[in-house]
Amino acid sequence: MADLILHHYPTSPFSEKVRLILGYKKLAWKSVVIPSIMPKPDVLALTGGYRKTPFLQVGADIYCDSALICDVLEHLQPTPSIYPEPSxxxxxxxxxxxxxxxxxxxxxxxxxxxxxxxxxxxxxxxxxxxxxxxxxxxxxxxxxxxxxxxxxxxxxxxxxxxxxxxxxxxxxxxxxxxxxxxxxxxxxxxxxxxxxxxxxxxxxxxxxxxxxxxxAIGPGTMEKFDATSAIAIAAAAQPMAVGRGLLRDSTFQDDHGIALGSRVSITAEIFGPEPTEGELIAATRTHYTLGRTDERAGKVHVHFPRIGYALKAVAPA
Structure with a gap:
């Protein structure tokens, strides 16, 4: 399993949410501090457009939005659960x-x-x-x-x-x-x-x-890291196969009439209007995955939660 790399900055509230969950689950992680405002060239090399904070990197897989990051951490370390039954x-x-x-x-x-x-x-x-x-x-x-x-x-x-x-x-x-x-x-x-x-x-x-x-839960075991090294890790890795990574569901759920393999964009519905474009690799009941290639980061998969994000087909150039 590749290292968990959290791209965040200290005063980001959603980052504090994720940092505490990492601590609660006693997961070690690498810390890449990113700018709080644009420009964010190192961020965009990995995400392709998404620029909200935080996002989680595991090799060449990029997980956007704290809601999806929480699911990833739960799959990686199921106990203690942050989604305990029966509630x-x-x-x-x-x-x-x-x-x-x-x-x-x-x-x-x-x-x-x-x-x-x-x-x-x-x-x-x-x-x-x-x-x-x-x-x-x-x-x-x-x-x-x-x-x-x-x-x-x-x-x-x-x-x-x-x-x-x-x-x-x-x-x-x-x-x-x-x-x-x-x-x-x-x-x-x-x-x-x-x-x-x-x-x-x-x-x-x-x-x-x-x-x-x-x-009192605390942020867990953190190691300082830098954006250049994180991008190099992505470039040297291959994205995890759909259904075999940290997002287990892989069944295609087509609510848009957009086939897998199509060129699409994904945009947050409320805050952060910058779109991310790529090839639609997965569209399940819980998440979207886009495949894209960056000259610095290489081939990456960028993952978004389904709730809160809009999927659109991109017309051929």
């Missing part, structure tokens, strides 16, 4: 809510005027401007909550999480599951990256105690 379906549903609705309310609160000023205190004015322009481009045609509305929603969501913790240490029981890891990371950003607006957490002490339990 697996509920856990996934809460996680999807947390990665979307909760996350965007939290971040609109975090990055209001007070939080943004704290984030960029001491940085040149152009740094804040570049970050703002980058995230504006990523959220094209997306409705964003205003800070006041976000704060009201965030408080409500925190109370709901607190209610879930009335008589148990984690959201769905005695051990953490995917719901915990997904709900934790936007709150972690509030506390760690924008502490000047973290007083919102103080109204729910049960949530703060749960956050301390989650934080």
């Amino acid at each position: 697996k379906g509920l856990a996934r549903t809460i996680a999807q809510w947390a990665d979307g609705t909760l996350f965007w309310a939290a971040m609109a609160h975090n990055l209001g005027p007070k939080g943004a000023a704290h984030m960029f205190a001491g940085a040149p004015p152009e740094a804040a401007q570049a970050f703002g322009e980058d995230r504006k481009a990523m959220s094209l045609n997306m409705t964003r909550l205003r800070p006041a509305d976000a704060a009201a929603a965030y408080k409500s969501y925190l109370r709901r999480l607190s209610d879930m913790l009335d008589d148990q240490p984690f959201l769905l029981g005695q051990v953490p599951c995917i719901a915990d890891f997904s709900a934790y990371h936007p709150l972690w950003f509030t506390k760690v990256r924008t502490p000047v607006v973290a007083d919102i957490l103080e109204h729910t002490p049960a949530v703060l105690e749960w956050m301390a339990r989650m934080n």
Whole structure:
């Protein structure tokens, strides 16, 4: 089995979600720190267009989106499970809510005027401007909550999480599951990256105690690595065969009338409009796989979760 290489940056909330799962499963991993904003030439050499953070590399296989990365880590190390029975379906549903609705309310609160000023205190004015322009481009045609509305929603969501913790240490029981890891990371950003607006957490002490339990899991065994070496690993490897890698389902599920082998593009439905183009290698009930070739990374397979991503045929040039 090739090394797990996580391409991330320290203050990325979705990266914190994955780092904690790596720690929970006691998996060793290599850390490639990537830029938080464009340009990202080393990222695009591997993904072909996708530029959100994080993504996971295993040899010449590139796994995009934290939801899919979680499935990969579960297949690689089934115990302890982040999808424990009998609440697996509920856990996934809460996680999807947390990665979307909760996350965007939290971040609109975090990055209001007070939080943004704290984030960029001491940085040149152009740094804040570049970050703002980058995230504006990523959220094209997306409705964003205003800070006041976000704060009201965030408080409500925190109370709901607190209610879930009335008589148990984690959201769905005695051990953490995917719901915990997904709900934790936007709150972690509030506390760690924008502490000047973290007083919102103080109204729910049960949530703060749960956050301390989650934080204690830690990120596991990490080794610093660099992007050039990661790209070289991809170039020297071959992508895993469909159905024999870390995504076990391989049955073709055709909901688009697009045949395997077609030239297609895959784009996130909400955030991050940059498409990735390639040959459709797999379209299963859970994921898409594109085959593509890069002059630096060689032949790679880029994998996306089915939920949250749009598949389209690309007309011949």
